[in-house]
Amino acid sequence: MQTEVAIIGAGPAGASAAYSLSLKGIKNVLIDRKKTIGFPVQCAEFVSRNINQFINLTKIPAAINQKVGFMDIDTGRNLYRFDGKGYMLNRDIFDDYIAKLAVKAGTNLIKRTNILKINAGGNRISGVDISDNNKPVEITYGYLIIAAGPQNSFDLHDKFEPGLKNKSYVFATQVKADLLKVEGLDSAICYFRPYIPYGYGWVFPKGKFANVGIGIEKPKVNMPLSSSLNNFLNEIRNKGLIGFNIYGKTSGLIPVSGLNNLCFGNIALCGDAAGLTHPVTGAGILSAVISGSLLGDYIAKSLRSSSNLLEEYKEEIESIFRKPLSVASRKRCELYPLMTDEESIDKTVKSLWPSFEEYYG
């Protein structure tokens, strides 16, 4: 198969790129190993209301589980409340919606295909069709977008430059539980605790349920995720916030090392693959949509003008994200080691979490 643009990964980054390419009449193939786009969900599902500037959520009410008004930071000593207007998504519906927009606009979506190899010199990607006995698949491209999420699993060709992979991760695990204090809970609560080192715990409300999880940075911390999660569940159960039933468990990686090298030759990265997740908050949905859409635009312009404009994509992304991400990355490294007990957490979190004024001091 041959295409102007091949996109690996149909998460919010890849699907947004595909949509913006298709809107401009560029032939593109969007490939994902998943059978159902957006499923399984590996996300706490909070997104700020700024998402509406890029994807009009009012048009997809089914993707909104509930609105959120506040972001609460619980340090064990104090509870700090901030404006945190946004949404709790149904991520599966959200991701599927963007992919469907792209398909409607002309994208060729190929599911259940696992890309294993990139031959950068030959402008070729290859992999297997999982739905057809692992039949080999090969696609030749003009431009390639890597939107494959936090962890590149490709057999990287030696033409690749260094700096294309995320260097460090928060390992996160989450359960769905009954939310007992339903009334009035329109805040996303983040908990900083000594037993969740180099990370935090969260209770994000979804109507009668909540996404409850923890993330800790490995290998900095040699603690089993399950013991940190169990401590957390016990604490918030004792507070009467959630019940004992667990309806599902998910785990995933959150890149926390900041921006990667965004492009080389005719290949570019967006979303988590580009290291665009915020290294302190872990938020990455919005930046995936922004970077994917921009990348689609730049590649469309490149194809129209027959000149490679990926360096301009890189410059634009760097001008938006480089500083905030590198500040957050540095703060992770400098401040988490100081947060060893409730008192030090309460003091230090103000310089760590971007909702506090002290963060910018």
Ligand SMILES: Cc1cc2nc3c(=O)[nH]c(=O)nc-3n(C[C@H](O)[C@H](O)[C@H](O)COP(=O)(O)OP(=O)(O)OC[C@H]3O[C@@H](n4cnc5c(N)ncnc54)[C@H](O)[C@@H]3O)c2cc1C
């Ligand atoms: C536990 C957890 C909680 C989170 N909570 C939040 C939150 O509340 N708010 C927020 O903003 N962000 C959150 N994030 C981060 C957010 O989920 C990501 O930033 C976002 O999904 C990035 O989108 P993406 O399109 O770059 O990557 P992804 O959503 O990871 O999509 C990548 C896609 O590529 C496909 N793929 C990968 N490799 C291949 C391959 N070789 N061949 C074919 N297909 C491939 C995958 O199947 C996947 O569909 C959380 C992350 C985790 C792990």
